[in-house]
Amino acid sequence: MSTGEDGAVAVITALFMVVLLGITAIVVDVGMIYAERFELQNGADAAALAIAQDCAVGNCSNAGATATRLAGKNSHDGVSAATAIIAGNSVTVRASTATPDGGTAIQHWFAPILGINSTTVEAVAKASWGSPSKASVFPFTAPRCMFDSAPTDIELWITSTSTCTGAGGKTLPGAFGWLDEDEKKSCRASVDVDQIIGGEPGKSGPQNCDIDGKVILLPVYESASGQGNNVSYVIDGFAAFKVSAHSWPSEQRSEPGCVHCTGIKGTFITLVSLADLQSFGVEELGGESLNAFFVALSL
Incomplete structure (x- = not known):
């Protein structure tokens, strides 16, 4: 070469x-x-x-x-x-x-x-948080004053005979109401804080609704109008409530705070959840901050 x-x-x-x-x-x-x-x-x-x-x-x-x-x-x-x-x-x-x-x-x-x-090298992430403004939930509502006055981390009964003092010093007897279900026996009601929700305070408890031991989003109402089976509720927001027991009229449950009562027993808890919104039935965020918050990555 x-x-x-x-x-x-x-x-x-x-x-x-x-x-x-x-x-x-x-x-x-x-x-x-x-x-x-x-x-x-x-x-x-x-x-x-x-x-x-x-x-x-x-x-x-x-x-x-x-x-x-x-x-x-x-x-x-x-x-x-x-x-x-x-x-x-x-x-x-x-x-x-x-x-x-x-x-x-x-x-x-x-x-x-x-x-x-x-x-x-850079990376960017954005996360948002908020409280529900619309959700499909167990068809049960309680007054805002019951949430406001509830002791921290102590179980209480929310029954048809419970009372608390609402806005303007008005006593709200029969402290919960059944909401109109989306479908009969569905155990679900679609609730939007921007709407007036119809209810049936006198109806019997829904059957076969699995809520014991679970955290539910409880719609709380600011005021109610009407009577009998023609009641409307002005929903103020959603509160996280951990259910430990329930009592429907046919069960005749009797214990302190509940003697042949109709209602649910549990604790208002602070819920900060990373879970999928749909697992709690949440459809929209942006409601008043009570004790339930959802967090998600948005970027």
Whole structure:
């Protein structure tokens, strides 16, 4: 092989090496970028959901620290930068690359051959929270004053003979009402806080409705009008109520707080749920904040 041919082979080999190193840069360094973005997205998602959960119960004060902590926990090297911006009922978390030595970009191994020394990677997540304004729920409503006066974490009976003082000092006897079901024996009623809901305070308890041991969304009403089987309720919002027992007229249950009563027993609890809205029958959010809040990623 002549000297000229040797030189040509050397040039071709050098060109192939550049191509080979370029492919290596794509495989290795771009792979690092995708891995970093995946970690940052996990951290941003986790931080946004955690902050939204805190804010739902009125504790937004440590949003920045929560974002930084959770972004770091989801990073392979344990370090990430993060910011949190709260606007209305939503929080936007932006997570970006941070390195233990104080850098803000991924340093590449092979890409510098192509003139790319480092890359800054970011991820954004947005989470929102809210209380139901419309839901398909167990057809049972109680007055707002019963929710307002309920002791914390103590079981109580909501029965047909319970009383509490409502708006304007008015006593509301017969403290619950049956709502008109969507379909007969369906155990469900569609309730919208923007509408007046019809009810049947005198009807017997629904049969075969599985509510014991479950958390239900209990529509609470601000006022009621009419009488007999022609009653209308002005629904104020939805309260989370954990049912421990029920008593319908045919069951003749007797215990403290319930002597041959009709009603449900349980506790008003603070519910901050990441569950699918449909699992609670929630159709729309934006209602008054009582004690039930739903959190979801919106970006």
